[in-house]
Amino acid sequence: MPILTLESEPLAVGVSFSEDVFCLALDDGRAVSVPLAWFPRLLHGTPAQRQHLELIVLGQGIHWPDLDEDISVAGILAGRGDQTRVRRSAA
Numbered sequence: 001m002p003i004l005t006l007e008s009e010p011l012a013v014g015v016s017f018s019e020d021v022f023c024l025a026l027d028d029g030r031a032v033s034v035p036l037a038w039f040p041r042l043l044h045g046t047p048a049q050r051q052h053l054e055l056i057v058l059g060q061g062i063h064w065p066d067l068d069e070d071i072s073v074a075g076i077l078a079g080r081g082d083q084t085r086v087r088r089s090a091a
Helices: 040-044 047-051 075-076 083-090
Strands: 013-015 021-026 033-036 054-055 061-064 067-071
Touching: 013 047, 013 054, 021 067, 021 075, 033 075, 067 075
Parallel strands: none
Antiparallel strands: 013 021, 021 033, 054 061, 061 067
16 A cells, blocks of 8 residues: 655645635635534634645645644544544543
8 A cells, every 4th residue: 555645645726615615725626615513623714814824844734823723634634623622521
């Protein structure tokens, strides 16, 4: 079984929102949509706060400075939502 390297991982090239969905456009042509409910900071942010974002580490993640939120492409593709809640409940 081949090992995936960072070079073969898809990268984010765009982000869009509807009322209750976060959609991530990837460089391999896919678009992945996840419920905003998975990410409470995004869900409770204003549209302007959601639109103020930066693609980080060459598209491996997305950072929202106004919301103090960072989401990785790998996490979204793995089906992981807000990991902050998971870490808090594990403590």
